[in-house]
Amino acid sequence: MERPAAWVYVTAVNVAKDEVTKAARRSYAQQEQRVVRPSDEAMNVVTRLDIADALEALAPRQRLAVVLRYLASLRNDEVARAMNCSVGTVKATLHSALKNSRVDLEEANP
Numbered sequence: 001m002e003r004p005a006a007w008v009y010v011t012a013v014n015v016a017k018d019e020v021t022k023a024a025r026r027s028y029a030q031q032e033q034r035v036v037r038p039s040d041e042a043m044n045v046v047t048r049l050d051i052a053d054a055l056e057a058l059a060p061r062q063r064l065a066v067v068l069r070y071l072a073s074l075r076n077d078e079v080a081r082a083m084n085c086s087v088g089t090v091k092a093t094l095h096s097a098l099k100n101s102r103v104d105l106e107e108a109n110p
Contacts, residue, residue, distance in 0.1 A: 054101040055067070055101075057100070057101075058097050058100060058101065059097075061083075061093060062093055062094075062096060062097035062100070063097070064083060065079060065083065065090055065093040065094050065097060066094065066097050066098070066101075068082055068083070069090070069094055076090050076091060076094075
């Protein structure tokens, strides 16, 4: 090496730049998290309230089918057993319920 002092200087500057860049990225990410979290949480609350309203608007049988299928994560045949009906009836009930809910949710959130 002809100029070791220059190499040390360039290396030190590059390391310092990297540290500043990393710190800026961390700071930016923390600011983004602070900004995004409240709006995400507010949106989650609004979505939950919209879903609760849509479920309340359904007929009791449709509500039961939707809750068992999507909230309790049962398969169609398990929902049919729980509701004491055929799988086809469950599918038709879910179809009608989701169709009605889409209309309600679209009206609530144009």
